[in-house]
Amino acid sequence: MTAEPVVRAHGVGKRYGPTVALHDVSLTVRPGESHALVGRNGAGKSTLVSILTGLSKPDTGAVEFGGRPAPALGDREGWRSRVACVYQHSTVIPHLTVAENLFLNRQPTGRFGISWSRLRRQAAELLESWRVAVDPDVPAGELSVEDRQLVEIARALSYGARFIVLDEPTAQLDSQAIERLFVRMRELQASGVTFLFISHHLQEVHEVCQAVTVLRDARHVVTAGVDELSRAQLIDAMTGEEGGLAVADAADRAPLPAGADAALTVEDLSGDDFAGVSFTLRRGEVLGLAGSNASGKHQVAETVYGLRAPSGGRVLLDGAALPAGDVGAALRAGIGCVPRDRHHQGLVLGLSIADNATMTVLDRLGPAGLAPPKAREARAATAIADYGVVAAGPEQEVSALSGGNQQKVVLARALAGDPRVLVLINPTAGVDVKSKEALLAVVDRVRAEGKAVLIVSDELDDLRPADRVLVLRSGRLVAEHQAGWSDGDLVADIEGVELDD
Known part of the structure; x- marks a missing residue:
């Protein structure tokens, strides 16, 4: 006999006033699998997750866990024992220890209040049982993003939940941390844990998931095994159009004339996590900067537009040196920037x-x-x-x-x-396929106007419009790739590995 699904939503609908957030959506997640949920922003993913985690009630349809109806909306303990969500933005309390976060509001008590020795012992046992190598006495705010996610997973498992929703878990991780997360996911799956995996990175869906469900315009489009749908087919299902991701590739256009004037010159620049970086960006050129999150690439870009002050070297715009560590001066001189984190650095919400x-x-x-x-x-x-x-x-x-x-x-x-120079840091992070196309189309437009563009990104698609891609590793430039580079060659330089002949 086939085991009951861990969770089944059938015919779920939800409206907010005149807005249809979900219409007759069904989802079935089998025990021990990683099931991807993908779709463009506004497709209904967040609404479905809020229903699956008991934060909102469907107007139509129903949710079952293990073949039994979901708990009443007010039964928070019932929901915690069945499902938990690890969000992109961590919910741990930074100034509390790991142990305190794990057992918040359910600390073991003794004769005179909280039993701190039992709390630390239980936390250590919980972390060890799920192979989370974190000190329970460390303040959670001192943990890496990767370790905070594992702590949140361990906290969910401690309630008895064996169904975990991972909402954009790789958005703030470098490639090595992502691979470690996937290893842990596979280990947890082998221990009976089931995941609903939400990501805009479709290559990750194929790497770590066994099944995928696509939502579009608040409706269910398709559910299939990941080996049955190519990346292009997934994009087609998400957008309702054929052709996959349409991004201009610099290899398909005429190369920049050799005599183009320099717009931005970086001379022997050193600073936080990088040293001795030099390059020239010409008018009408798009230059990519690639590397792991620990490579120093973000810090280089933030130094160029003045968010960070360098410890050595200088940045010149049209031959004139820019004041160090002065965003206002960079703006006035002609540098525009899309920063790394739109919520904290890019917008006043x-x-x-x-x-x-x-x-x-x-x-x-x-x-x-x-x-x-x-x-x-x-x-x-x-x-x-x-x-x-x-x-x-x-x-x-x-x-x-x-x-x-x-x-x-x-x-x-x-x-x-x-501006004369546009600096883009992770310009398409956390956006859907069509928004990604629109954002990268602007890059091609401003390049054609004669502006210079520096793109710093963790995503290879973002680097396709670049005439050249420079690779940083451990804070130093180690390679340069001309337009037309292959994924394998670029990733090999980013990771510092040799490709087999």
């Missing part, structure tokens, strides 16, 4: 699209530095149209936008001042 898109050019919108509301709204409306932002209007708060549309607002602001 409580403000509107108009506020966010124009905050770097307010002094240009009216006389004496005044920015009339009509001028601000007109500029924002133009940005919405030019960058394809899906929104109710310029005054909508950016916190209400999808990840892809938020990133388009950040890009609109970076280009609002007509």
Whole structure:
């Protein structure tokens, strides 16, 4: 006999006012598998997860765990014993220890309150039983992203849950940490743990999952074994269009003329986690910077646009040295930037699209530095149209936008001042396929206008528009690849391994 599914949602529907968030969606996850849930932003993934984890109630349909109806919405202990979600943004409390986080609100007690010795012992036993190599006495805020995720998984397992939802778990991990996470997932699967894996990285779906469900426009499109759907077919199912991911490849266009002027020059630059980095970026050129998260590539880019001060070397724009560690000076000189983390560095989430898109050019919108509301709204409306932002209007708060549309607002602001050099750090992180295409199409557009573009990314697709890709490893430049590079050659240099002949 076939074992009962760990979870089954059938005919689930959910509306928020006039908005249909889910329509007649079904999902079946079998014991011991990693089941991927994919779809564009707005496809219904988050709504389905909120229903599967007991945070919201479906308007239609039902959810079962092990063939039995899901607990009542108010039965939090019942839900915790069946399912847990490890979110992209950690829910551990940084100033509490690992042990305190593991048993928060259920600490063992003694005669005079909490028994700290028993708490530490139980935490150590729990971590050891699931092979999580973390000191239970360490404050959780000192852990790496990778270890915080494992602690959250261990906490979920301690409640008895054997079904774990992983929401974009690799978004903040480098390639080596991702591989370690996948090893642990396979080990946990062998121990009877089942995963629902949510990711925009479709190559990860094929690497770690056995089944995949695609949602599109709040509806179920297909469920199949991952070996039955290629990456292109997955993209087609997500978008409803044929052709897969359409990204301009620099190898398909004419090379940059040899005499093009230098726009940005980096001379022997050293700083946090990198040393002796030198390169030249020419007008109309797209330059990629690749490497692991520990390579120093993000720090180089952040030093170029002034977020970090270098310990040595200098950055020149059109031959003039930029002040060190001064973002404002970089902006005024003609550098626009999409930073690494849009939520903490790129947006003021409580403000509107108009506020966010124009905050770097307010002094240009009216006389004496005044920015009339009509001028601000007109500029924002133009940005919405030019960058394809899906929104109710310029005054909508950016916190209400999808990840892809938020990133388009950040890009609109970076280009609002007509910069000569555009620095993009992980420009498509956490966005869906169509948003990725739209964002990378802007790169090709500004390149054609004669601007210089520096792309720093963990995703190979983001580097396709680059005329050249420089590779950093352990803080130093180790390789350069011309347009037309192969994935294998580039990854080999990133990881520092030799390919077999």
